[in-house]
Amino acid sequence: MTTVSTAVHGYPRIGPDRELKRACEDYWAGRADADRLDAVGARLRRSVWETLRDAGVDHIPSNTFSYYDHVLDTAVLFGAVPPRFAAPADGGDGRTGREAELRHYFAMARGVPDAPPLEMTKWFDTNYHYLVPELGPDTRLHLAGGKPLSEYTQARGLGIETRPVLLGPLTFLLLAKAADGAPEGWRPLDLLDDLLAGYAELLGALSRAGARWVQLDEPILATDAGRAEPEALRRIVTRLGDLTERPRLLVSTYFGSVGRQALDILRGSRIDGVGLDLVSGPESVTELAAVSGLPGKTLAAGVVDGRNVWRTDIPAALSTLGSLLGLADELVVSTSCSLLHVPIDLAAETGLDPLLRDRLAFARQKVDEVVLLGRALSGGHDAVAGELARARAATAERTPAAFRDQRVRARLDALGPEPARRRIAAPDTGALPPLPTTTIGSFPQTDDVRRARADLRAGRIDQAEYERRMRAEIDRVIALQEDIGLDVLVHGEPERNDMVQYFAEQLDGYAVTRAGWVQSYGSRCVRPPILYGDVHRPAPMTVDWITYAQSRTGKPVKGMLTGPVTMLAWSFVRDDQPLAETARQVALALRDEIADLERAGIRHVQVDEAALRELLPLRAERRAEYLAWAVGAFRLATSGAAPSTRIHSHMCYSEFGDIVGAIEALDADVTSVEAARSRMELVDDLAAAGYARGIGPGVYDIHAPRVPSVAEIESGLRAALRAVPPERLWVNPDCGLKTRGYAEVEPALRNMVEAARRIRAEL
Numbered sequence: 001m002t003t004v005s006t007a008v009h010g011y012p013r014i015g016p017d018r019e020l021k022r023a024c025e026d027y028w029a030g031r032a033d034a035d036r037l038d039a040v041g042a043r044l045r046r047s048v049w050e051t052l053r054d055a056g057v058d059h060i061p062s063n064t065f066s067y068y069d070h071v072l073d074t075a076v077l078f079g080a081v082p083p084r085f086a087a088p089a090d091g092g093d094g095r096t097g098r099e100a101e102l103r104h105y106f107a108m109a110r111g112v113p114d115a116p117p118l119e120m121t122k123w124f125d126t127n128y129h130y131l132v133p134e135l136g137p138d139t140r141l142h143l144a145g146g147k148p149l150s151e152y153t154q155a156r157g158l159g160i161e162t163r164p165v166l167l168g169p170l171t172f173l174l175l176a177k178a179a180d181g182a183p184e185g186w187r188p189l190d191l192l193d194d195l196l197a198g199y200a201e202l203l204g205a206l207s208r209a210g211a212r213w214v215q216l217d218e219p220i221l222a223t224d225a226g227r228a229e230p231e232a233l234r235r236i237v238t239r240l241g242d243l244t245e246r247p248r249l250l251v252s253t254y255f256g257s258v259g260r261q262a263l264d265i266l267r268g269s270r271i272d273g274v275g276l277d278l279v280s281g282p283e284s285v286t287e288l289a290a291v292s293g294l295p296g297k298t299l300a301a302g303v304v305d306g307r308n309v310w311r312t313d314i315p316a317a318l319s320t321l322g323s324l325l326g327l328a329d330e331l332v333v334s335t336s337c338s339l340l341h342v343p344i345d346l347a348a349e350t351g352l353d354p355l356l357r358d359r360l361a362f363a364r365q366k367v368d369e370v371v372l373l374g375r376a377l378s379g380g381h382d383a384v385a386g387e388l389a390r391a392r393a394a395t396a397e398r399t400p401a402a403f404r405d406q407r408v409r410a411r412l413d414a415l416g417p418e419p420a421r422r423r424i425a426a427p428d429t430g431a432l433p434p435l436p437t438t439t440i441g442s443f444p445q446t447d448d449v450r451r452a453r454a455d456l457r458a459g460r461i462d463q464a465e466y467e468r469r470m471r472a473e474i475d476r477v478i479a480l481q482e483d484i485g486l487d488v489l490v491h492g493e494p495e496r497n498d499m500v501q502y503f504a505e506q507l508d509g510y511a512v513t514r515a516g517w518v519q520s521y522g523s524r525c526v527r528p529p530i531l532y533g534d535v536h537r538p539a540p541m542t543v544d545w546i547t548y549a550q551s552r553t554g555k556p557v558k559g560m561l562t563g564p565v566t567m568l569a570w571s572f573v574r575d576d577q578p579l580a581e582t583a584r585q586v587a588l589a590l591r592d593e594i595a596d597l598e599r600a601g602i603r604h605v606q607v608d609e610a611a612l613r614e615l616l617p618l619r620a621e622r623r624a625e626y627l628a629w630a631v632g633a634f635r636l637a638t639s640g641a642a643p644s645t646r647i648h649s650h651m652c653y654s655e656f657g658d659i660v661g662a663i664e665a666l667d668a669d670v671t672s673v674e675a676a677r678s679r680m681e682l683v684d685d686l687a688a689a690g691y692a693r694g695i696g697p698g699v700y701d702i703h704a705p706r707v708p709s710v711a712e713i714e715s716g717l718r719a720a721l722r723a724v725p726p727e728r729l730w731v732n733p734d735c736g737l738k739t740r741g742y743a744e745v746e747p748a749l750r751n752m753v754e755a756a757r758r759i760r761a762e763l
């Protein structure tokens with residue numbers, strides 16, 4: 001007989017009112033000391049544990065809290081501190097003890113004047129960012145901290161037994177990067193034995209403190225990189241499984257299936273349990289049956305989606321769970337991954353259409369779903385008949401008629417699958433000089449701009465006054481760009497709170513939340529809109545602002561739109577139809593917007609696909625299919641443009657390896673990218689993929705508050721010119737300027753224009 005219990009992988013850390021954000025920012029600004037910060041941290045942890053306990057969850061996680069990032073926590077825990085942060089014990093500023101410890105921690109996360117922070121990158125295919133550990137042959141990994149232990153004992157002191165969660169050794173090492181100067185061919189994985197000694201020591205300490213279970217998170221097993229290291233996995237589970245003094249170990253995996261090989265290794269080891277994500281990797285069920293289950297072990301079945309906001313289809317989840325009974329000794333009903341990726345509580349969303357609200361579940365509601373499923377499974381359905389019936393009713397009709405729009409569907413059907421017809425732009429009329437200069441769209445969002453938006457929201461000013469202030473801002477930004485001498489101008493995006501939300505607010509089929517905050521990195525949170533129905537554009541979204549800007553200058557002004565893939569990547573998206581279909585609906589709305597911009601006389605339109613690479617599937621075998629629909633959606637949005645219109649695209653990264661062919665296939669006339677690394681390499685990669693259009697490799701990094709010199713920009717441009725002819729080379733910063741201040745932006749752009757002029761003078 002299989003026993004049944006319940007668990008969640010992790011819960012949002014930021015607090016229902018983003019208390020963590022405020023506490024950290026107060027601490028950084030010197031408005032609060034370490035004691036205050038630690039008190040907030042302790043309170044937030046306690047409230048999560050109590051919530052989970054009161055909801056009836058059996059396995060409550062601990063050590064999922066973090067002041068900044070759990071990967072950074074793990075690096076600090078095992079002494080992976082790059083030499084540039086090996087500061088004196090007092091942090092260099094006379095502080096000692098906890099103050100020094102926190103300074104040191106936040107220095108790695110955020111940088112200090114003479115030591116740049118650890119690099120930050122996306123956590124798998126989510127919109128959460130982690131800090132990349134830097135390891136080298138000289139890194140001495142060892143147990144250097146006690147965070148998991150102290151959080152465990154904090155909970156125990158409250159009478160709550162928890163399951164400490166540790167980032168697993170394989171994931172930690174494969175997510176780390178080799179420090180600069182590491183010898184060719186050296187890999188962080190070479191440090192596995194030292195690291196395992198550290199885990200062994202920690203597991204011993206947790207066991208002595210009373211921990212019965214520890215969860216080791218190994219999401220890397222769902223990727224090609226993780227699947228390629230079966231020997232490392234074998235060493236890990238053998239070494240840790242064989243320890244005599246340890247809690248029971250659950251190796252939990254998520255963001256996809258892990259494949260039979262890894263399952264076989266885990267099955268044959270002394271590890272006590274395995275967690276599988278049955279939402280991202282439903283094929284795990286057959287893989288598991290193929291290896292004859294996990295006899296003698298615990299199976300954590302992730303059936304409640306930790307990545308999206310829809311209610312669980314309870315009957316479907318029960319039938320999946322039912323098919324797993326008998327494949328393990330204990331079945332743990334759980335979330336698919338940590339609930340870190342969803343907002344905390346639907347209760348705060350009083351403004352949502354009830355028809356939509358009834359179909360949603362945020363973290364708090366997902367916890368109840370896990371508990372309900374556990375009770376239904378162990379006590380028989382009768383015990384919870386009422387709740388089950390309610391849950392069934394809520395998901396019976398996935399897409400109510402009110403969420404559908406036949407006009408949109410009919411138009412897409414009529415367009416057919418082939419607006420993929422490639423767009424051929426007319427030759428340039430020579431209106432622009434070689435090495436044309438431009439920016440990526442946003443200008444600094446000043447306090448005045450933010451205040452105007454807040455005033456409008458609060459009803460302190462009316463729409464007319466708001467528009468007057470925005471137009472004044474556009475006037476200023478246009479005049480500044482003319483003065484600086486840029487060639488293709490932008491309106492500066494003052495009216496946009498966020499590049500996705502701005503459009504979501506204007507499109508049918510999208511809803512925005514009041515308090516649906518999700519951590520993006522550190523103290524930064526985002527509020528992803530919810531795409532719940534057919535997307536339709538009731539009215540033009542940007543035309544008034546752009547035409548106003550164009551009316552203020554003789555230079556061309558570039559229209560600015562967010563592309564279909566990015567509109568999906570930074571939203572919660574309906575899961576009742578393939579993403580590809582939803583992307584086409586968004587694309588159609590953009591296609592109409594571009595047509596309206598053209599009619600209004602706009603000749604340049606940029607469609608930002610900042611997230612094109614982010615949605616790339618973790619497994620290579622699934623990428624071609626994704627890229628086909630992603631490119632198709634971009635082409636559907638842009639291929640209706642007249643040959644004389646210049647279509648620009650923008651991407652926020654330069655590591656294109658995997659998608660260089662896709663960039664070529666977008667048919668954009670100009671693509672601007674981040675190029676803080678090597679401009680040459682990037683441009684070469686593009687040329688190798690047959691890219692023969694305009695390219696704007698960002699000439700300076702806007703993420704740092706510094707002003708690049710003319711010489712520095714010039715030398716970057718000269719490097720790019722070795723691979724692209726001057727008429728195809730665009731000159732721009734590497735991303736939008738909205739987070740910067742005018743004090744840096746203005747001189748930086750002047751230097752950029754000057755660098756372009758110097759090179760032009762030689763042509």
Ligand code: GLN
Binds near residue numbers: 442493499652735
């Ligand atoms: N046009 C947007 C801006 O300038 C692009 C932002 C982005 O790429 N993330 O802000």
Ligand code: ZN
Binds near residue numbers: 650651652653734735
């Ligand atoms: Zn960008």
